[in-house]
Amino acid sequence: xxxxxxxxxxxxxxxxxxxxxxxxxxxxxxxxxxxxxxxxxxxxxxxxxxxxxxxxxxxxxxxxxxxxxxxxxxxxxxxxxxxxxxxxxxxxxxxxxxxxxxxxxxxxxxxxxxxxxxxxxxxxxxxxxxxxxxxxxxxxxxxxxxxxxxxxxxxxxxxxxxxxxxxxxxxxxxxxxxxxxxxxxxxxxxxxxxxxxxxxxxxxxxxxxxxxxxxxxxxxxxxxxxxxxxxxxxxxxxxxxxx
Amino acid sequence: xxxxxxxxxxxxxxxxxxxxxxxxxxxxxxxxxxxxxxxxxxxxxxxxxxxxxxxxxxxxxxxxxxxxxxxxxxxxxxxxxxxxxxxxxxxxxxxxxxxxxxxxxxxxxxxxxxxxxxxxxxxxxxxxxxxxxxxxxxxxxxxxxxxxxxxxxxxxxxxxxxxxxxxxxxxxxxxxxxxxxxxxxxxxxxxxxxxxxxxxxxxxxxxxxxxxxxxxxxxxxxxxxxxxxxxxxxxxxxxxxxxxxxxxxxxxxxxxxxxxxxxxxxxxxxxxxxxxxxxxxxxxxxxxxxxxxxxxxxxxxxxxxxxxxxxxxxxxxxxxxxxxxxxxxxxxxxxxxxxxxxxxxxxxxxxxxxxxxxxxxxxxxxxxxxxxxxxxxxxxxxxxxxxxxxxxxxxxxxxxxxxxxxxxxxxxxxxxxxxxxxxxxxxxxxxxxxxxxxxxxxxxxxxxxxxxxxxxxxxxxxxxxxxxxxxxx
Numbered sequence: 001x002x003x004x005x006x007x008x009x010x011x012x013x014x015x016x017x018x019x020x021x022x023x024x025x026x027x028x029x030x031x032x033x034x035x036x037x038x039x040x041x042x043x044x045x046x047x048x049x050x051x052x053x054x055x056x057x058x059x060x061x062x063x064x065x066x067x068x069x070x071x072x073x074x075x076x077x078x079x080x081x082x083x084x085x086x087x088x089x090x091x092x093x094x095x096x097x098x099x100x101x102x103x104x105x106x107x108x109x110x111x112x113x114x115x116x117x118x119x120x121x122x123x124x125x126x127x128x129x130x131x132x133x134x135x136x137x138x139x140x141x142x143x144x145x146x147x148x149x150x151x152x153x154x155x156x157x158x159x160x161x162x163x164x165x166x167x168x169x170x171x172x173x174x175x176x177x178x179x180x181x182x183x184x185x186x187x188x189x190x191x192x193x194x195x196x197x198x199x200x201x202x203x204x205x206x207x208x209x210x211x212x213x214x215x216x217x218x219x220x221x222x223x224x225x226x227x228x229x230x231x232x233x234x235x236x237x238x239x240x241x242x243x
Numbered sequence: 244x245x246x247x248x249x250x251x252x253x254x255x256x257x258x259x260x261x262x263x264x265x266x267x268x269x270x271x272x273x274x275x276x277x278x279x280x281x282x283x284x285x286x287x288x289x290x291x292x293x294x295x296x297x298x299x300x301x302x303x304x305x306x307x308x309x310x311x312x313x314x315x316x317x318x319x320x321x322x323x324x325x326x327x328x329x330x331x332x333x334x335x336x337x338x339x340x341x342x343x344x345x346x347x348x349x350x351x352x353x354x355x356x357x358x359x360x361x362x363x364x365x366x367x368x369x370x371x372x373x374x375x376x377x378x379x380x381x382x383x384x385x386x387x388x389x390x391x392x393x394x395x396x397x398x399x400x401x402x403x404x405x406x407x408x409x410x411x412x413x414x415x416x417x418x419x420x421x422x423x424x425x426x427x428x429x430x431x432x433x434x435x436x437x438x439x440x441x442x443x444x445x446x447x448x449x450x451x452x453x454x455x456x457x458x459x460x461x462x463x464x465x466x467x468x469x470x471x472x473x474x475x476x477x478x479x480x481x482x483x484x485x486x487x488x489x490x491x492x493x494x495x496x497x498x499x500x501x502x503x504x505x506x507x508x509x510x511x512x513x514x515x516x517x518x519x520x521x522x523x524x525x526x527x528x529x530x531x532x533x534x535x536x537x538x539x540x541x542x543x544x545x546x547x548x549x550x551x552x553x554x555x556x557x558x559x560x561x562x563x564x565x566x567x568x569x570x571x572x573x574x575x576x577x578x579x580x581x582x583x584x585x586x587x588x589x590x591x592x593x594x595x596x597x598x599x600x601x602x603x604x605x606x607x608x609x610x611x612x613x614x615x616x617x618x619x620x621x622x623x624x625x626x627x628x629x630x631x632x633x634x635x636x637x638x639x640x641x642x643x644x645x646x647x648x649x650x651x652x653x654x655x656x657x658x659x660x661x662x663x664x665x666x667x668x669x670x671x672x673x674x675x676x677x678x679x680x681x682x683x684x685x686x687x688x689x690x691x692x693x694x695x696x697x698x699x700x701x702x703x704x705x706x707x708x709x710x711x712x713x714x715x716x
Contacts, residue, residue: 010707012658016668017700019707038711044658049651051612053634057655064659137614166568170611175692177609179262182696183271183572184611213697216682242703 003033004113007072009065009103011082011205012044014226018205020242024232025078025106031232032114042068046093047085052172055093062090066097074113075103078228079204080135083108088138105135106228107144107203117147122235124154128197129227130188130211132204133166145203145227152230158195162187169210185214192222203227245338247541248368249594251396254579256605261573270406274574277405281565284511285619291513292503301500303623306556309491310546316458316491317537323461327523329533334485340538341372344450344483347534348378351481353447359465359472360384361452362400362559363485363538365581366594369450380450381442383471385435389415398575398583400561401509406574439471449475449530453486454558455501456535459494462522463535466505466515476519482530487538489546489555501558504621508560541594550632554590556622561586563616563626569609578606585616589629598633598640607633665708672702 006029010022022038029036045065046058065086069075077083083105090100110116129149135141149157168174168184188211192200200215202208205226212224223241233239246252254260264270289295309316321331334340348356356373358364358380370380370391382391389404390397393415397403404412413426416434423434451472455464463484465472476482492498506515524533546552564570564584575583579602580591588610592603607630616626638648657667677683683699685691693699705713 012664015707016671017702019703019705019710022707023710038708038715040708040712041661043661043664046658049655051631051634052647052651053607053631053636053638054648054651054655055631055635057651061655061658133611133613133615137618164615166611166613166615168568168611170613173608173611175689177258177261177569178692178695179258179265180569180572180609181611183265184568185697209700210697213693213699216698217684217696 003035005073006034006036006109007069007075008036008038009042009045009069009075009077009082009086010038011077011079013209014078014205017209018226021078021205021226021228024226024229025076027237028119028228028232029076032110032116032119034114037072039068045082045085045090047082048171050085050089050093058089059093062086062093065090066094066099069099069103070097072099073102074109075099076106076109077103078106078226079206080105080132080139080141081204081206084134084138105139105141105203107135107141107148108139110148110231111144118151119148119231121152121231121233122154123152123230123233123239125199126156126158126197127199127201127230128158128160128192128195129163130160130167130192130200130202130207131163132202132207135203136164141203148227148231149201155230158197160195160200161191163191165191167207167210169207171206174210181210182214185210189214189218189220193220197222199223199225199230201225201227201230245336247595247597248337248371249366249541249582250580250591250600250603254602256602257573257577257579257609258605260577260579261609264573264577269408270574271572273406273408274571277402278565278571281511285508285562285565288507288511288513292507298500298504299621299623302504302558302621303556305492305497305500306489306622309493310489310552310555313488313491313546316493317488319458320456320461320491321537323457323459324523324533324535325461327461329461329523329535332534332536334536334538334540336540337367340367340485340536340540341369343536344369344485345373345376345378347481347483348373348448349376351448353378355379355381355442355446356448356450357381357383357442357446357475357479358387359449359451359475360387360467361450361485362581363452363487364450365397367485367538367540369485381446383439383442383475384467385432385469385471388435388439392416392418396576397581399564400559400582400584400586402561406576439474443471443474443478446475446479448481448483449479450483450485451476453484453490454505455498456486456491457493457495457498458491460522462495462520464498464518464520466502467517467519468510468515470517473517473519476521477529480530481532481534482521483534483536485536485538487540488542505558505560508562508619508621541596544596545593548593551589551593551629553624554586554593554629556624557586557590558622560621562619562621566615566619567610568613568615569611573609578609580606585610585626585630586624589624589626589633592633598637604637604640607637665706668706668708672704672706674699675701675704
């Protein structure tokens with residue numbers, strides 16, 4: 001007997017730029033007994049368009065999302081903001097679809113649907129966690145990511161000061177208001193560095209792209225690693241840094 | 244009809260104004276300290292109430308009822324105020340309101356008025372209009388005094404001089420007849436007290452705004468912290484109140500909800516120190532002439548927008564400013580309006596009513612959509628929802644020919660088909676050849692807006708979907 005039939009929606013950013021995160025989700029969900037599929041017709045949820053004022057362009061993307069994912073039991077995205085876009089805004093852009101209501105951010109799916117907190121992961125590093133705005137305030141994931149991280153063997157979790165402050169990414173905000181975005185990032189990086197962590201993790205590669213881009217520029221020696229990659233890492237198959 | 248002064252004439256767009264503000268380290272220090280303190284206090288004040296969420300919902304539903312039946316409640320308010328000896332005036336816009344107030348002041352044969360801190364009168368530029376008519380308007384709220392004597396503009400709804408520290412305030416107060424002896428807060432307050440007392444005792448006319456106007460009883464309510472408002476509201480012979488039409492409440496008992504929501508959200512107090520209420524005129528007690536000017540100035544056109552109208556629920560608490568990561572870094576003046584911060588970003592462009600104006604059009608983009616504002620709003624204004632809604636209106640106003648609109652159309656075309664999307668992925672992965680030592684630190688414009696301060700990720704040769712096809716396909 002096979003487990004729940006799960007469609008992976010890695011998001012266009014992760015599919016293109018951070019494939020290791022998507023591979024980690026596949027590895028993790030299969031380890032937990034899910035039957036994972038990746039429907040190849042998927043592209044983008046339309047968040048960038050919608051949030052920048054191009055809702056009319058986002059509308060056909062929302063419709064296409066429903067067409068691709070409606071037949072699955074669950075859709076899992078390693079992104080709070082894309083899952084939030086789908087669940088909160090797709091129903092207003094096109095008719096309510098089963099796909100929208102069955103879309104979960106990864107930590108929600110693990111804790112609420114699969115009912116697991118200890119996913120059998122091993123990650124022997126000092127880690128701090130940044131709760132991304134949309135996972136926190138749009139989806140309300142609360143402490144689910146932290147509960148998952150606390151159950152990871154070998155992982156030393158250190159609290160991030162002013163964790164709930166935005167990192168300054170905000171999609172096209174990072175370009176349209178680049179100076180303000182950078183000022184927000186500078187404060188976030190200072191908080192990250194104050195923890196002495198080797199790794200900063202989050203549930204969104206977009207925010208990690210901002211934080212990581214800043215840390216890399218200042219040669220801070222702190223790595224960004226998506227939550228999925230930490231949870232997929234085991235004693236037998238440990239996480240390996242991508243070049 | 245003149246230009247709506249809710250946004251300041253000649254202000255640069257938000258990104259340009261923010262760039263200057265970000266360079267001011269003194270300003271950033273002042274703001275960080277002030278907003279961090281008030282944020283923490285608000286959180287504790289709100290946590291004391293077990294029914295805070297129910298209160299927010301009650302506030303939201305009373306305001307929504309007001310907005311849905313505005314005409315009925317306003318006429319009821321007018322009748323009740325008139326019954327109790329007040330005179331009600333209706334002002335379509337800033338120009339009309341200013342004209343009404345100036346005429347009323349001049350009828351009292353005076354050239355100086357005292358003012359209670361008021362957002363509505365700041366919004367219409369009343370002080371400037373009175374000055375043009377030869378009337379000197381004296382602000383009496385301590386922070387407004389600092390702004391007025393500093394020939395400055397406000398940077399916060401509740402604490403308009405939040406961008407000033409005490410050394411700067413001492414310098415500004417040096418022009419008082421009895422200037423402060425030091426920059427100690429007590430000395431500064433004492434100097435202001437001496438300056439203001441004389442004004443309170445000599446003024447024949449006072450001008451105020453209103454936090455609430457109760458339709459059933461005709462009662463106007465002003466809440467404040469210093470008691471200076473109370474002086475203005477009780478000492479002069481004539482009182483003129485300028486009230487935005489959305490400030491009406493149906494019943495007296497509705498105040499129960501808002502007098503809990505407002506102080507805890509704004510100053511983090513359980514109750515504000517001074518709550519003044521009056522209904523028309525009471526013979527032998529307080530002002531013997533009372534005028535209520537009901538102000539539209541863009542409110543009814545805002546009301547016509549189904550998504551945007553929720554901004555009219557605002558009770559001016561400024562909790563959204565204090566939690567906003569953008570406001571904390573840029574300060575309020577960067578918004579170029581009397582209404583700064585997240586609420587200003589949705590209210591000012593709607594009241595101004597012209598999204599073809601570059602400055603107003605830049606305001607809905609002054610947010611990372613982090614949602615902290617919505618979380619604290621005591622009347623549950625979904626600010627991120629209104630921001631994206633207004634962005635769509637900005638895009639429509641700008642048309643399809645801007646470089647951004649064309650780039651967005653192209654991106655939508657790419658995302659509209661899997662094969663085009665996969666081709667774009669392959670093209671994007673070619674940027675990996677621009678990387679040095681695994682780092683992509685310089686991209687051509689507009690990518691330079693990213694790489695000026697951040698490294699860009701190196702797009703790998705193989706996308707996830709290519710990997711999936713190779714291994715699972």
